[in-house]
Amino acid sequence: MQAIKLADGIHWVGANVHTEDLFEGIWPIPEGVALNAYTVQGDKTAVIELVREWGGAAMTFMKGLKALNIEPEDVDYIILNHLEPDHTGFTYMFRSIAPNATIVTTEKGEALVDGFYGITENVQTVATGDSLDLGQGKVLHFTEIPNVHWPETQVTYEQSSGILFSSDAFGSYGIHKGSIFDDEQPEAIKPYWEDQMLRYYANIVATFSSNVLSAIDKLSGVDIKMIAPSHGLIWRGSPGTVVKKYVRYANYSKELQEPEITIIWGSMYGNTETMLNAIIKGASEYDIPIHVHQVPNEDASFILRDVFKSAGLIIGCPTYEYGMFPPMKYVMELLNEKLMRFKKVGFFGSYGWSGGAKRDFDKISERMKWDIEEPLLFKGYPSNEEITKGEELGRSIAQKVKEIPSKIEGEDY
Ligand SMILES: Cc1cc2nc3c(=O)[nH]c(=O)nc-3n(C[C@H](O)[C@H](O)[C@H](O)COP(=O)(O)O)c2cc1C
Ligand SMILES: [Fe+2]
Ligand SMILES: [Fe+2]
Structure with a gap:
């Protein structure tokens, strides 16, 4: 050109x-x-x-x-x-x-x-x-x-x-x-x-x-x-x-976001991923867009795009060396840096003995003005009761988000 x-x-x-x-x-x-x-x-x-x-x-x-x-x-x-x-x-x-x-x-x-x-x-x-x-x-x-x-x-x-x-x-x-x-x-x-x-x-x-x-x-x-x-x-x-x-x-950046959910997840051995599927199953009962991104496999650039517009955000990751799974920590730091505030948020993850991921989640989310559901933390492989709670968590966020009216209108070109 x-x-x-x-x-x-x-x-x-x-x-x-x-x-x-x-x-x-x-x-x-x-x-x-x-x-x-x-x-x-x-x-x-x-x-x-x-x-x-x-x-x-x-x-x-x-x-x-x-x-x-x-x-x-x-x-x-x-x-x-x-x-x-x-x-x-x-x-x-x-x-x-x-x-x-x-x-x-x-x-x-x-x-x-x-x-x-x-x-x-x-x-x-x-x-x-x-x-x-x-x-x-x-x-x-x-x-x-x-x-x-x-x-x-x-x-x-x-x-x-x-x-x-x-x-x-x-x-x-x-x-x-x-x-x-x-x-x-x-x-x-x-x-x-x-x-x-x-x-x-x-x-x-x-x-x-x-x-x-x-x-x-x-x-x-x-x-x-x-x-x-x-x-x-x-x-x-x-x-x-x-x-x-x-x-x-x-x-x-304020409270006017789309009725959509972005789920960011990471898992080393599949336990957190098992719960992820329960959460998606629950959220899918509501007819809203759900964007699912795995870290570190997917670049934060694309994750930020979907988190930014979504009123709902669900984060799932295991505990790693007494803290949060590092690639998730990086993405969460970016969410804070980019002021991705005012969301309906869920947190879940597997741990082996001490836990620790939630401590990092709490530290980073402190400034985010997020409306956070009761976190779903479980030891090793999730039990049937925990899976049921996961489905409920997905449903609960989806229900809150679905009530939000869409902002996309009248922008044709
Ligand atoms: C490198 C590494 C470090 C870990 N550090 C901790 C830890 O500090 N505290 C803890 O409770 N579990 C720790 N775990 C155990 C995991 O959190 C546990 O295996 C969990 O079920 C993994 O979930 P996932 O299958 O979704 O990866 C560690 C596991 C690995 C592989
Ligand atoms: Fe430029
Ligand atoms: Fe520039």
């Missing part, structure tokens, strides 16, 4: 990245990720976001400029809305071939440009309310949206087109397939994007949901005709849809 027009004088010059690397060194991206970068041309030329030298992205970006007949030395401004290296890794090299380009970022961003790339010359700082006139009616307006998800984050609004370049806000995992625009997505690809967006949000943004809502509030008076994030779809047909989706996601 090369240089795709968004509006007169405004183009996408990003890249699809396919890689076995983990995003941020943690999160698998089997479907890749798009690094969206843009050009805005008036009398002056600005590039909004760069890319990282990753899976050929820097070369694709350069080809995009070439397709528009923009030579690096013609670039007057590099707008860096957010300094995370997935968008800025190419800064040092690009500035060396685009020596006339002024880097435009926030004051906090300026310190990161120095910290990451050692660049201090020709850096211009902007703040909320500032604008940059590129000529021919192209004017960029800047608004800081701190902590979505880095402290220096800003968005850039281009006045003549009404395009909001929103940085990571409204972003997504996943490469573009055929078209970068929401209004050109075939029906069959829409579930792919929902999945990629939700997992991106749960992994990258969830900790900052209150900042997301503040940012949306701050931008509520702006006449936005198109939303162009730094990853994922460009929302040309229905920018309101992605805003609604992000509001829904942000509310998953």
Whole structure:
């Protein structure tokens, strides 16, 4: 994909990245990720976001400029809305071939440009309310949206087109397939994007949901005709849809979650797994989605996606060296880190002699504002009575969760 027009004088010059690397060194991206970068041309030329030298992205970006007949030395401004290296890794090299380009970022961003790339010359700082006139009616307006998800984050609004370049806000995992625009997505690809967006949000943004809502509030008076994030779809047909989706996601951090259950389980020798099946059997009597993930076999990235939206959460694992089965401890720490609060929760697991998993569960869940059922702990292989209790635990959580109304409505695009 090369240089795709968004509006007169405004183009996408990003890249699809396919890689076995983990995003941020943690999160698998089997479907890749798009690094969206843009050009805005008036009398002056600005590039909004760069890319990282990753899976050929820097070369694709350069080809995009070439397709528009923009030579690096013609670039007057590099707008860096957010300094995370997935968008800025190419800064040092690009500035060396685009020596006339002024880097435009926030004051906090300026310190990161120095910290990451050692660049201090020709850096211009902007703040909320500032604008940059590129000529021919192209004017960029800047608004800081701190902590979505880095402290220096800003968005850039281009006045003549009404395009909001929103940085990571409204972003997504996943490469573009055929078209970068929401209004050109075939029906069959829409579930792919929902999945990629939700997992991106749960992994990258969830900790900052209150900042997301503040940012949306701050931008509520702006006449936005198109939303162009730094990853994922460009929302040309229905920018309101992605805003609604992000509001829904942000509310998953509060008490507004879906009537679904996610079960996370781990087992060394099958005893906890035996109880897992009893719990699923009980919960299945209610007609609600149940997502089941085994640790460590399944990556936490996918588990977070399902836990985040589910009002019900059931955790099952054995005791390991007087504490919780370590891969479960890791996942639970992430649930805490990502503020996955306000859930109906069950806990179960087998132990041999002392127990100890529950102590770790209690320690981590203390801050979670979870409504926790009586834990189901059993020695070795579960007895018939314990199996019955397991089925009851599954039923009890499912019953509570089923009463919650679904939040997914009216977001078609
Ligand atoms: C490496 C290892 C460490 C364990 N540490 C403890 C422990 O500290 N306290 C305890 O009560 N049981 C401990 N156990 C026993 C298990 O919790 C017990 O076998 C349990 O039934 C395993 O459940 P599972 O079949 O679901 O893996 C340990 C087992 C293993 C293999
Ligand atoms: Fe980022
Ligand atoms: Fe990013």
